[in-house]
Amino acid sequence: MKTSDKDINIVIEICGSAGEGTISAGEILSRFMSAQGFEIMSFDAYPAEIRGFGKCVAHTRVSANPIYSPGKLADVLIALNDNHAISQLSALKKGGILIYDSQPPKPHEEDESVVAQADAETISYGVPLTMLAQKAAGNARGRNMVALGALTALFHLDRDAFTNSIKDRYGKKKQIVIDSNVNSFLEGFDWTKENIDKADAISFQGVTPPQTKAEQTEEKLIINGNQLVAKAALDADLKFYAGYPITPATKIMEILSKELPKHGGTLLQTEDEISAIGAVIGAGYGGIRAMTGTSGPGFALMTEFTGLSVMAEVPAVIIDSQRGGPSTGIPTKTEQSDFNAAVFGGTGDCPRVVLAPTDTTSCYDATVLALYLAEKYQTLVVILLDFFLSNSIRNIDVPQKPAPEMLNANIAPDAADLAGYQRYKITDSGISPRTIPGTPGGMFFATGLEHDAYGRPNYTDKGHLAMTAKRFRKHANVLNEAPAPVISGSQKTVDIGVISWGSSAGAAHEAVMTAAEKGISGAGFSSMMLSPFPEKQVKAFAGRCKKILIPELNYRGQFADFVTRIINRPVERLNFITGRPMASEDIVEKMKEM
Amino acid sequence: MKTSDKDINIVIEICGSAGEGTISAGEILSRFMSAQGFEIMSFDAYPAEIRGFGKCVAHTRVSANPIYSPGKLADVLIALNDNHAISQLSALKKGGILIYDSQPPKPHEEDESVVAQADAETISYGVPLTMLAQKAAGNARGRNMVALGALTALFHLDRDAFTNSIKDRYGKKKQIVIDSNVNSFLEGFDWTKENIDKADAISFQGVTPPQTKAEQTEEKLIINGNQLVAKAALDADLKFYAGYPITPATKIMEILSKELPKHGGTLLQTEDEISAIGAVIGAGYGGIRAMTGTSGPGFALMTEFTGLSVMAEVPAVIIDSQRGGPSTGIPTKTEQSDFNAAVFGGTGDCPRVVLAPTDTTSCYDATVLALYLAEKYQTLVVILLDFFLSNSIRNIDVPQKPAPEMLNANIAPDAADLAGYQRYKITDSGISPRTIPGTPGGMFFATGLEHDAYGRPNYTDKGHLAMTAKRFRKHANVLNEAPAPVISGSQKTVDIGVISWGSSAGAAHEAVMTAAEKGISGAGFSSMMLSPFPEKQVKAFAGRCKKILIPELNYRGQFADFVTRIINRPVERLNFITGRPMASEDIVEKMKEM
Amino acid sequence: MDMNPSDMAADTARSLYLDEKLAQVREKDFLKYRSPDLPTWCPGCGYFGIMDAFYKACRELDLAHENICAVSGIGCSGRTPVFINSYGFHTLHGRSIPVATGLKLAREDLTVFAMAGDGDALGIGGGHLPHVARKNIDITFILFDNAIYGLTKGQSSSTTPFETKTNSHPVGNPDTPLNPIRLALAYGSSFVARGYAGDPEGMKEIIKAGILHKGFSFIQILTPCVTFDKANRTWKALKENVCSLNLHLPAPDNMESAMRAAENEPYGVGIFFQDKERPSYQDILRQMQRAK
């Protein structure tokens, strides 16, 4: 990736009421920026109710350099609705830019007017959004497009390219819809060019985006985590997905309901999550790759079956896209509070593999790895996503398809194994060669009871110990296939080591880099594999850190507790349960205080 | 309790095939010993299949002093079936006593004969068990009674009192059954008196049991953990129990199905464990004390509802009597491997109270406390029993009935609270005054969604934080009501501190005492309350121990991991998953090695 | 839960709609059973009608607010307790029945409702229905049957017709739908009825009869999801496919004819079956204890 001559790294937020086109404006903006060759990361916040007067925010970070976190504060706030935008002002940087409707449908009192409430340093541009939309299309609906026009004019973006992005977005709609939107955009652009005196410093003029458009169309995907998980699963030869709708995982099922049949696979919508994981285990026993996806409540229901996967040594992959908890909790907010449930949730001595992707791209890698590990090690693999990873959008390089050896991982018995076949043969690796039904001479039955090497129920003390040890040995060996932990910052002894996981890792590594610029010596550590955990590496890492900080999105530090046990020393914690993704700015703040 | 002039502390094991009366012989022996005023602890091991050729062992420890653990090795082995008894020889002490059938139905080859397999130091007494039973009753069934007669004669037990114990046991059966058993016993007694030359030193002659029989009948209960939990629940005003059968918890439901209606309560057998905990939460919302009991697989199914209890702040008590895991595992063996599931098992930030009784008596206390805490703190309380605690039998003092303040713990709103009633009012204690349905003006609705002080869905960052903090505050305050941790051994700095939990705690404290006799300076620590955990106390305790040992019945030390995190230092572990209860002897061995 | 607002009609429409509805009913005294919280349902959703019928039934029976307890699962339908001025419990997806069962057994003095969507009651919670019915627990169960998963935005449910295209079955639903009335009868429910969201008077009568029935009352309400079902159970289709059974009272107790009526289309609306003699669970328990 080329870096640009002149750097760009800004956050733009569009804020409005449900139904004002907030989210679609954000989407068009992201796609345009990506098409221009910039890195983007965007996500939307919207109300949990199907219908509501609720506030929507489309948040987009645009940068000419790699992006690791969505950015905490906005450089630009576009207010489609003053009422909601007022409450969003706190997320606008000091000296940031506000674009607002200078002639709203009914005039605002001072305390209802966003420009009146903005603080003195804010650079405010009033644009008659409603009026211009009316002029362009005869109704107020195009206000969002007017605002994008104003933005384009103000920041010297490419007007024609932007027009094309709008056309692309509405390509399949009626011509009148396309025209209304384009015309509103152009009204906004023209009016702004003529009437606004630019007072800010943001400009895309002279910025060479890191990628030219030509390169980009071949190489970039604009995609969110859910979509990428589905894509990865298909690339990794998934043949069966059983699911039950639940936010934020539903989309994975919906995508696969279209795509799996095209790939010779089957999608099963079950009556509940118990049935979904049951069917996945049935399909896994049958020898094909199978997966299910859910969120906390559904994951809780699957608990009993997770034990069966481990005990009967049948491959199964579960995606748990975390949301606010406990219980039904906050379905549309992000959180990292299912760590304990994923790692410790089963009854009995029940080792389970847990992977947590740290960014959009690694959603792909984690899915491929999960399907591979589940098959090879004949066990349960849990992938911990979260609302943010599932829904936030990045433009990423098209991932490399999995290598062939990742696609066919079952260790089948050879002729010698089949003589007096022991399905659960005690081996050094813990892995026993596995037949699939239909193999003559390889017959066995699987059970959730403790069993002997043939699979027959067996409750002797020695038998239980040997089998338990075998299951744990297998689990420990998984670590050999873990992607190396990501280590950022200084390689030497540092003041602060930041250990992170999941969707918070990007912000953590970014914070380490930012802090270094501010003279704080730090290093970052994250591992996509949470269970088994790279204990040796984290101990080595902690060994060169004077203090340890563990930032995560849960109340008391579930992961921090876990790491403390490994490194045997207290750690500093930084916990948020705001429903927003981790911000590197907050981590830097904390590092300064430490 | 008086201590006897001459000490008695022996373990007697009766071993036979399923169907040979092994378990009933053990039961009669225990009851007799208890009636004589001794302390007893007994348990049975038997096959998991409904029908099987399986081996049964009735294990009874008899002592004139307090008993903390069942004793690892037997002083006496009574072999009703040579084949099984051979495999039980390894549990017989060096120089122990073997009573065997000297004229078995078909003569045994050397390698099938228990006496031939016993090692040279064993003191073996051959008694023609089958022949005498035939003589007494015309069939071989009374072999077990013949053996008890032999035991009575050998150890100078009270023949007439023993006869009465047999009569008591079969009191409700037909006269012929009583006669056959009594006659077999007497045959065994007489034959032994006449024919056996005593070569061992065990004798009850001159032993004054710690309690005279008169005192005992008033004060002692011969009871197992399941029975005591049921009794405690009734004493603690339980009014609703919902359950689904599962080993080892079924008996609690079966007892309560008889007893609850007599106490004005309701027993509901549900279609599954989800429904059982759901009904408990419904009844709890309705304002009465409610409970369910299960084992690992059922507890796993309840996971989603555990979160609702915590989130909606509705009292619920779940008993999880642990068995071998994971999955269906080993239903009839004891294990302590649900620690993680109980303490960490819910999704989201989900603080739950977990109590683990450490012996039979504390099953009573834990049940009373659980029902009280659940009601007062409006939350989930899990009681961790295990197969051993559920089924092993002790003779204990009749527990004190709960104090009145333990029985009516709901903090109801007063008139001031009811004005603009906030069901989930933020308070310092975390407890909000709670109305029950039927209270005018106290209407509210409970939800598993995050909510505001009125209970209305609310997903704001501040709201979620405040409510999460409230739930954790409440949880932490539970600790103020925890029974003080049990601390044994030296009060000073010691070489080894043994930290234990649940049914292993008795053996751990006993080991500390035994080790002290052998010159090892040690101290023991156990807490009935596992979550919240008395962190301060355990840190203080660990602070005076050079080394820490944590013995428990799971594969890698789930509790050891937990404690390590609190005390921030590595610990030694002693783990067994043999299906047998913890033995103090093994802990002492380990302490010697450390 | 995760409606993408870009698809939404403007707030104004909704707010006007609600204002109007509120104005209409403000005068009426059954409104006292409504909580001050504004329903979060979409304008035009059939659930508004169900709730009005519910309020009216409570009013006509003059139930004391504090003795009403509405227990629901999760879904758009699950929100109902929020909108009732009474005690209420919004439980877990599919679990209104177990919780309502425990509550009723704990507190026989309360009037306990269980409310559930079609996904809630017949999908994830489908294992509880046979048992609450055969036990004859004295609760009134209202099935908000819109033949779709509303809250999760339009996937097939247990009552979505065969071949219907939904978000989870883009080329058509391969599952044959369940017939809830048939199920309720097969489970041995002692009261089985069907209402229709466009018939407030009928629904009210049915709900009243259900409340008065001592034992398990199963009430299916046919209702449209105007947002996620534009083709199947629409207001229009419902109007055309519903007829009255004229069975409000007296109710039949013939299971075979009820089964036959359950198979028919247009959908009969009314009480399909009622066994007034059968004792409720708690009566049975008392009888058995006495007899023992």
Added chain:
Amino acid sequence: MDMNPSDMAADTARSLYLDEKLAQVREKDFLKYRSPDLPTWCPGCGYFGIMDAFYKACRELDLAHENICAVSGIGCSGRTPVFINSYGFHTLHGRSIPVATGLKLAREDLTVFAMAGDGDALGIGGGHLPHVARKNIDITFILFDNAIYGLTKGQSSSTTPFETKTNSHPVGNPDTPLNPIRLALAYGSSFVARGYAGDPEGMKEIIKAGILHKGFSFIQILTPCVTFDKANRTWKALKENVCSLNLHLPAPDNMESAMRAAENEPYGVGIFFQDKERPSYQDILRQMQRAK
């Protein structure tokens, strides 16, 4: 799981019984479908008969061992895969159906059985039945219906008669039992049949018909638990209460008459209903993909 052996008959009886049974069948070639593991069931248990019928059905259809997969839940009945010389999966209590469903969808080439006890299938697993039936998944489901929880030693199950005294209901079962045939029909199963453990020939024919049926086959087998039910579904009571429907073949496809037959006692044994035209789930999926 936790039979107290003090209640047990002596081993010798059992061992003799098994020896005898083994000797009887040793010569017969259907025995090759039996695994070398000795059943752990009580002498006299009806399950021995069911398994013999099962082995014979496999033999007569000459199924390849490696293409058979028996999926069971937990219970005495759950142990069956252990005793079959084939692939098998002893899953969780109540979950044979979801696992069998996933397996069949993964591997259409296999002959997949789901086996469950009455507690397993109608209690804890009762929520899965409606859906496997309406989807018409091509598996053969065998319900080992002994009207009791066997493995946990004698508690009431979903088919225990009203007022029966059991270990969980010492003064009598307050629940009205479910009628599994009625349920299977109400769910829209495409094949519904009943056998009786004392009628090996009939069971064999029914199981064969179920295997050959393309779609979900529901087979209830009435069988005694000789250990924990001494009063209700005993061999004697069964013999007196069973009659043949003479319906083995051709099977009726009239739902209403099937429903009527399901209500009758003595218990009819035979095929109650079969819809041979209805495509199986996988056929439907293929049709829909092609048609899209």
